[in-house]
Amino acid sequence: MLADRVSVSPSTEVAVPRAELRRKTTWRTRLIAYAFLAPTFIFILSFSYYPAVRALIGAFTSWDGFNPPTWIGFANFTQAFHDPVFLQSIGHVALWTVVGIPLALVPPFIVAELVFQLRSLRAQYLYRTLFIISMVLPTVVGILIWQYIYEPTGLLNAVLKLIGLGFIHHAWLANPSYALWAVILMGFPWVAPFNLLIYYAGLQAIPGELLDAAAVDGTSRWGRILKIDLPLVMSQVKLLLVLSIVGVSQNLLTPMLMTGGGPGTSTTTPVFYMYETAINYDQYGYGMAIAFMVFVVVMVLALLNMRYFQSEA
Amino acid sequence: MGAIRRTALASTTVGLALIMSLGGWTAVRPAAQHHTPRIPKLTFKGTITTYAQAYTPALPGIKLLPGSPKLMAFENVAKQFEKMYPGIHIKFVYPAAMNSNDVQAVEVDAAGGKLPDVVWGQYIDFNSVWPRGIVVNLKPYLNQPNPYVPGNKAWKDTMSARVLGQISAPNGAIYEVDGDWVGTAFYYNKNLFAKAGITAPPKTWAALLADCKKLQAHHIQPGADIPYYSWWSRLFLGNNLGAKTIHQLEVWSKSKYAVTALGEVIGYEKGLLNPAKNPRLTAWWPLVKQLYHYWDPNVTDIPVLNQPTGEQNGQKLFAAHKVAMVYQGSWLPNETSLAGAKFPIGSFAFPAGALPKSFRYGTKINSAADVGGPSAAFQYAIATPRADRTMTPAKFKAVLAWVRFFTAPKNDQTIVNNLGEFVPTMQGTKPLPSERGSALPKGAKYASVFGFSDVTAEAHTRIFNLFQEYVSGHISFAAAKQQYDSIVQQAVHQYIVTNHPHIP
Numbered sequence: 001m002l003a004d005r006v007s008v009s010p011s012t013e014v015a016v017p018r019a020e021l022r023r024k025t026t027w028r029t030r031l032i033a034y035a036f037l038a039p040t041f042i043f044i045l046s047f048s049y050y051p052a053v054r055a056l057i058g059a060f061t062s063w064d065g066f067n068p069p070t071w072i073g074f075a076n077f078t079q080a081f082h083d084p085v086f087l088q089s090i091g092h093v094a095l096w097t098v099v100g101i102p103l104a105l106v107p108p109f110i111v112a113e114l115v116f117q118l119r120s121l122r123a124q125y126l127y128r129t130l131f132i133i134s135m136v137l138p139t140v141v142g143i144l145i146w147q148y149i150y151e152p153t154g155l156l157n158a159v160l161k162l163i164g165l166g167f168i169h170h171a172w173l174a175n176p177s178y179a180l181w182a183v184i185l186m187g188f189p190w191v192a193p194f195n196l197l198i199y200y201a202g203l204q205a206i207p208g209e210l211l212d213a214a215a216v217d218g219t220s221r222w223g224r225i226l227k228i229d230l231p232l233v234m235s236q237v238k239l240l241l242v243l244s245i246v247g248v249s250q251n252l253l254t255p256m257l258m259t260g261g262g263p264g265t266s267t268t269t270p271v272f273y274m275y276e277t278a279i280n281y282d283q284y285g286y287g288m289a290i291a292f293m294v295f296v297v298v299m300v301l302a303l304l305n306m307r308y309f310q311s312e313a
Numbered sequence: 314m315g316a317i318r319r320t321a322l323a324s325t326t327v328g329l330a331l332i333m334s335l336g337g338w339t340a341v342r343p344a345a346q347h348h349t350p351r352i353p354k355l356t357f358k359g360t361i362t363t364y365a366q367a368y369t370p371a372l373p374g375i376k377l378l379p380g381s382p383k384l385m386a387f388e389n390v391a392k393q394f395e396k397m398y399p400g401i402h403i404k405f406v407y408p409a410a411m412n413s414n415d416v417q418a419v420e421v422d423a424a425g426g427k428l429p430d431v432v433w434g435q436y437i438d439f440n441s442v443w444p445r446g447i448v449v450n451l452k453p454y455l456n457q458p459n460p461y462v463p464g465n466k467a468w469k470d471t472m473s474a475r476v477l478g479q480i481s482a483p484n485g486a487i488y489e490v491d492g493d494w495v496g497t498a499f500y501y502n503k504n505l506f507a508k509a510g511i512t513a514p515p516k517t518w519a520a521l522l523a524d525c526k527k528l529q530a531h532h533i534q535p536g537a538d539i540p541y542y543s544w545w546s547r548l549f550l551g552n553n554l555g556a557k558t559i560h561q562l563e564v565w566s567k568s569k570y571a572v573t574a575l576g577e578v579i580g581y582e583k584g585l586l587n588p589a590k591n592p593r594l595t596a597w598w599p600l601v602k603q604l605y606h607y608w609d610p611n612v613t614d615i616p617v618l619n620q621p622t623g624e625q626n627g628q629k630l631f632a633a634h635k636v637a638m639v640y641q642g643s644w645l646p647n648e649t650s651l652a653g654a655k656f657p658i659g660s661f662a663f664p665a666g667a668l669p670k671s672f673r674y675g676t677k678i679n680s681a682a683d684v685g686g687p688s689a690a691f692q693y694a695i696a697t698p699r700a701d702r703t704m705t706p707a708k709f710k711a712v713l714a715w716v717r718f719f720t721a722p723k724n725d726q727t728i729v730n731n732l733g734e735f736v737p738t739m740q741g742t743k744p745l746p747s748e749r750g751s752a753l754p755k756g757a758k759y760a761s762v763f764g765f766s767d768v769t770a771e772a773h774t775r776i777f778n779l780f781q782e783y784v785s786g787h788i789s790f791a792a793a794k795q796q797y798d799s800i801v802q803q804a805v806h807q808y809i810v811t812n813h814p815h816i817p
Contacts, residue, residue: 065420066444066700084799152611174614175787262778263787264796279417281771282444 052295059289064282076289086290089268096184096269097248103190104244105237111191112199113225128200135193143257146186147173150258173259176266183258183267195240202233242302249298270294352460357711358400363391365405366433367690368728375407382651386731390724394715401711423447426702430712432694436480436687439488439694441574442770448694450486454713461714461721471722473738476687478570479760483812485567488694490716492725493735495689496682497544500645501638502631503657505533509637514661518600518668525607528637537609537636538627540601542780543773544640544684546764549597551680552665558585558593559678559759565817572760574768575814581765581805582816588798593674594764595794598783600672605784609636613785642685644734683761689735691725765801769811772804 059076063069080086115127134142149155150172157169172182206229214224230237252271255261261268261276268276271294278287369375370388391403406429408418420443422428432448439448455469455477462471469477472490480491499521501514506524509531515521525535551559562585563569566576580586588594605613612627627639632652639645646658662682668675695712698704704712718724722739729737729744736744766776779800783793808814 064444066424067446152614171610171614171785174781174785176782177787263782263785264778265775276774277771280774281769282420282442 055288055291058285059292061285061288063284065278065284069285072285076286077293079286080289080293085265085268086270086273088265089270089273092180092267093249093269093271095180096251097245099184100248101241101244103185103187104192104195104247105240107190108192108195108240109199109233109237112196112203113229115196116200116203117221128196131191131196132193139253140257143186143254147258150182150186174263176263179259179263179266183254186254186258198236198240199233202236203229206232238306241305245301245305246298249294249301352397353710353714355398355401355707355711355714357705357707359708360402360404361431361708361712361715362404362406362429363387363431363693363715364408364429364433365431365693367734368732369405369407372405375405377407382647382732384731386728387719390719390728394718397718398711398714401715403715419443419447423696423700426700428696428700430696430701430704430708431716432696433690433692434489434694436489436491436692437767440480440482441767442773446697447700448488449697449709450488451490451695452485452487455487459717459721461718468717468720471720471740473740475570476738478568479687480692481568481571481573483566483573483575483814489692490694490720491687491692492720492737492739493689493691493729494687494738495685495735496643497641497684498643498660498662498681499638499640500631500649500658500660502634502636503659505634505637505656506659509533514659515664516661516667517664518672521664522603522607525604529607534609534630534636535607536604536627536638536640537612537630538639538641539615540605540613540781540784542777543763543766545597545601545780546766547683547761548663548665548680549600550594550762550764551683551759552668552676552678553593553597553674554762555593555676556678556759559762561585562762563760566760568760570760572762574763574808575812577763577765577768578805578808578814579816581801588794588801595790595797596672596674598780598793599790600668602784602786610785613781642734643736647732647734678759680759680761686761687738690732691729691735691737693720765804768801768804769807771807772800775800775804 058069060071060073061069062072062075111131115124115131118124118127151157152169152171152174154172156172157166160166160168170178172178210228211224214228219227250271251269252275255267255269255272256275259267261272270290274287274290274294277283277290365387367381368384368387369377369381370385370391371377371381371383372388387405391405395401395403408422408429419428419432419434423444428447434443434448455472456467459465459468459471462468465471472492476491476494477487480489481487499514505528506514509524509528511524511527515524528535554562558580559572562572562576562580564576565579565583566573568576577586584590586594609627609630612630615626627636628641628645628648629652630636631639631641631645632649632654634654634656640663649658663680663684665680666675666677693716695709695716696704698709719728720739722737722741725739726737726742729735729742733745764776766773776797779788779793779796782788783790788796809816
């Protein structure tokens with residue numbers, strides 16, 4: 001409770017009107033709150049918003065990363081729409097999105113369902129742990145392992161030979177006809193631990209009464225999955241869909257480490273091209289223009305998805 | 314930027330006595346006939362950092378790459394300089410990121426003003442890849458005497474004219490001093506050749522392919538290597554373009570000894586070097602593909618510019634006795650020996666003047682020495698004050714003096730021969746007996762032509778990847794030619810937009 005009196009000095013006490021006291025206290029409370037929030041805001045502004053704004057401004061300049069940038073208007077954007085590599089990279093990311101997103105969404109859901117439907121809680125815990133434990137592996141290590149799997153003398157070709165399919169031996173990452181598919185299909189059996197956890201948490205949140213009622217009504221397993229589980233984890237699907245779109249669009253590490261965008265430019269994606277033009281070719285302005293375009297496209301896709309699924313869910 | 318004080322050309326017995334008394338320069342003798350410049354006095358006291366790349370001495374605190382030889386020659390030269398200038402300390406640094414020639418690492422350090430005072434880099438990077446303003450244009454200083462070389466009137470006179478011509482930037486600047494030469498050749502395992510019944514190395518392209526066939530028939534892998542475009546392009550274009558074209562390109566490059574990116578861009582604009590109009594630009598690609606038909610496909614397919622860590626490469630397989638030959642630089646015998654290999658190694662040159670008769674673009678020009686040249690390891694520049702915040706006018710004078718000191722022919726010879734992989738190129742220097750085969754080619758008349766991979770960094774990457782795709786058999790020749798045209802066109806456009814060259 002607020003005090004009605006404020007001590008001014010040890011000897012004197014002054015009556016302060018309640019409204020004024022509340023105003024003063026509110027102001028002080030806010031100040032303290034803002035002071036505590038300030039470091040966070042400063043860091044977010046410095047490391048998240050300032051670079052984005054800087055990139056937007058830089059997109060209109062020609063800058064080699066060392067000498068002062070020069071203003072060139074929309075030239076970088078015009079260049080992008082006439083750049084065959086950039087246009088090709090959009091096709092690559094589109095294919096990656098169409099193929100990669102179902103792979104990011106479906107297998108983890110299937111595994112989450114299988115684990116969730118196990119009767120023994122101990123078995124659930126065991127399988128969950130087995131699938132999740134791969135999260136401790138750094139992404140870079142995972143990519144490098146797959147690079148070795150795809151090598152001409154790697155595991156994939158060895159397995160193919162072992163099962164009598166040696167005739168389809170390929171240098172998977174060196175052949176432009178297969179490289180993009182190899183990169184997209186990396187990660188078999190595509191059970192992303194994070195996605196699995198999200199689905200599993202969603203399934204756990206389904207009220208037990210609902211599942212019991214379905215059982216009493218004689219609903220089959222498939223029926224339960226389609227009519228109860230799937231509709232009730234739609235918010236998780238929506239979240240994972242948005243995250244996957246962002247993830248695929250901004251996936252720099254995979255093409256960078258696996259193929260360097262090659263062979264030729266057959267695995268170059270817009271975000272890798274952004275990195276390549278800026279960092280390797282010293283065209284920072286052009287790189288920032290590509291980054292800005294990627295940002296706009298991802299934002300629009302994410303907003304569309306959220307709106308669509310919001311109404312559906 | 315502080316310029317070094319021009320030193321008087323008068324005979325200076327005082328200066329000589331000083332040097333002699335310091336005992337740091339035993340080669341210097343009082344020369345009555347010569348006007349020896351005075352040793353400059355330096356006001357700077359402090360540390361000069363030097364990134365010496367392959368010549369970095371094995372000092373405590375420096376973490377060299379595994380397998381690096383333990384060198385000390387550069388450190389000994391530094392000690393002589395320090396003795397001459399008490400209060401100046403030469404500190405060798407070995408930034409791992411810069412050693413990988415990582416453009417980004419160099420730029421980040423430069424943007425933060427953290428570059429070492431003396432920077433290593435390939436001359437092509439200084440000229441075409443790194444942003445302008447990172448290192449000092451040394452050309453004005455090259456016309457001044459090197460006070461550490463008796464009788465010298467202009468520093469450039471201590472250097473090879475061919476090397477100077479080759480390392481000149483398209484804008485006429487010279488950003489580095491270059492004191493060694495790398496040669497390339499086919500190196501072969503004599504034991505494996507003998508096992509296949511090959512008694513002498515091949516001298517024609519046809520004989521080379523026939524030997525590959527023989528090796529294969531004896532279950533010996535003939536060769537293994539990644540097809541580096543800019544190596545093969547120099548070997549073939551230096552021969553195929555013909556004397557008249559190369560001479561014209563040299564004229565456009567404003568150089569007697571080099572075809573620069575500028576020359577290539579003008580050549581493109583004039584149609585002489587336009588791949589759509591001149592089939593010689595790509596006609597040789599199928600010949601290389603013929604050779605790589607015999608090479609280990611598992612190595613040919615390794616991404617040229619994105620090699621997996623620890624991946625097998627031609628050099629490793631050669632050292633392991635698993636392939637009969639590789640096309641490599643003059644570092645190979647030394648590095649193979651360091652890897653523990655015991656077999657005898659022979660070498661033979663690219664048979665430039667003996668290409669197949671069916672190949673209509675072959676000429677008699679010997680382009681066998683066109684790969685390598687001054688892009689070895691003794692390539693040093695001085696960082697600008699913007700790229701190196703410790704650089705003051707007084708320090709610059711000291712750094713320039715240090716660079717002049719260690720590039721003096723005697724020191725160049727000592728440092729380069731200590732490594733034993735390259736040939737010193739400063740006037741009057743002598744290579745080690747083992748490296749004489751890689752020496753500066755006296756008979757070479759014409760400059761090498763890169764075929765546009767030196768025009769922009771992007772063209773470099775793209776053409777390398779494209780060439781590998783073609784040689785590995787993943788795309789047709791027609792598709793490769795079409796893509797090459799497109800990449801070259803884009804690179805020329807980019808070069809013109811960035812450099813605004815005068816096209817005659």
